[in-house]
Amino acid sequence: MKELLDAFWRAAAYCLHPRVILLSLLPLLIAAGGIFVLGYFFWEPAVDAVRNTLESWALIESFFRWLEAIGAASFRSVFAPLIVVALTVPVVLVVSLLLVATMMTPALTRLVAARRFPHLEQKHGGGWWASVAWSIACTLAALLALLLSIPLWFVPPLVIVVPPLIWGWLTYRVMTFDVLGDHASTEERRQILREHRWPLFGIGIVTGYIGAAPSLLWAFSATALILAPLLIVVAVWMYTLVFAFSGLWFAHYALAALHRLRQSTAAAPLVSDPVVDLPL
Numbered sequence: 719m720k721e722l723l724d725a726f727w728r729a730a731a732y733c734l735h736p737r738v739i740l741l742s743l744l745p746l747l748i749a750a751g752g753i754f755v756l757g758y759f760f761w762e763p764a765v766d767a768v769r770n771t772l773e774s775w776a777l778i779e780s781f782f783r784w785l786e787a788i789g790a791a792s793f794r795s796v797f798a799p800l801i802v803v804a805l806t807v808p809v810v811l812v813v814s815l816l817l818v819a820t821m822m823t824p825a826l827t828r829l830v831a832a833r834r835f836p837h838l839e840q841k842h843g844g845g846w847w848a849s850v851a852w853s854i855a856c857t858l859a860a861l862l863a864l865l866l867s868i869p870l871w872f873v874p875p876l877v878i879v880v881p882p883l884i885w886g887w888l889t890y891r892v893m894t895f896d897v898l899g900d901h902a903s904t905e906e907r908r909q910i911l912r913e914h915r916w917p918l919f920g921i922g923i924v925t926g927y928i929g930a931a932p933s934l935l936w937a938f939s940a941t942a943l944i945l946a947p948l949l950i951v952v953a954v955w956m957y958t959l960v961f962a963f964s965g966l967w968f969a970h971y972a973l974a975a976l977h978r979l980r981q982s983t984a985a986a987p988l989v990s991d992p993v994v995d996l997p998l
Contacts, residue, residue, distance in 0.1 A: 721917070721975070722917055722921070724970070725967050725970035725974065728834075728970045729963055729967035729969075730963065732970075738826065741826065741962070745821050745822060745954075745958050746954055746958050748817060749954045749958075750955075765799050768801050772797065772801075812860075812861070816853055816857065816892075822958075822962055822965060823893060823896040823897060823968075824896065826966055826969055827897050827900065827965070827969045827973070830966065830970055830973060834973065839901070840900050840901050841903040843902050843905075843906065844896075844899035844900075844902075845899070848899070849899050852891075852895045853895075857892075859888075860884050860887065863884045863887075864881065864884055867880045867884065882923060883923060884926075885926035886919060886922035886924075886925070887922060888922070889921075889922040889925055889964055890918045890921065890922030893964060893965055894907075894910075894911060894968055894972055895907070896965075897965070897968045897969045897972045897973065898910065898973075906980075910975050910976060913975075914971075914972075914975050918971070921967050925960060925961075925963070928960050928963075929960045929961070929964075
């Protein structure tokens, strides 16, 4: 717990570093540009396609008539855009995570290593292609888990538990690999993942819950859908900051764990040699 809290406060302080703030702008610009392009060309076709599909379902049409009967007819006009946004936000979340993992996390790790562990040897246990493959594999596994867990979202207690657990697992697996990719060997990375699995998973869960905050942008009013492209960009910026903090938290914790591991490994022969050399 001491190591977790120490890494937490260090990560929060590093978020105010000018270099971190500048680094957060690149994923934001790329994601925002992609969102505006896709929104300009595909927003209305996507909403029309969802609306036509819903109107073709008799059950949904009965639901709309029931809404009209209780005086909530206006909800019919925002139902299709709401579904499009609901399908878009998870994709934005995954893209933001991957952009931060590939563009920011290595730079943030180098910043933490240079300031806290300048003499930590780099053993390059995971290359760039290995990181990309690992991120894609973990992302596909997380998306599959989300898809399979959708029925659980309709159970009130589980809807606030299951998705953050999945996002926490994804964040923990992706961020830890990227943080340790340059400095740890393959064996050291596996040992840290094994020995510190639950603290790292805990960091992922906490950042997963923090990452759910941008989704609250859609909870204030249905009229927020009018500003959907702008709000999605704001959500991307918030996701970027959350994942930057997450990357810093993982970097401080994982590099400190690697430093302690190497210290204990280097000290082991000094302790064991006198015992081995004792005469029988």
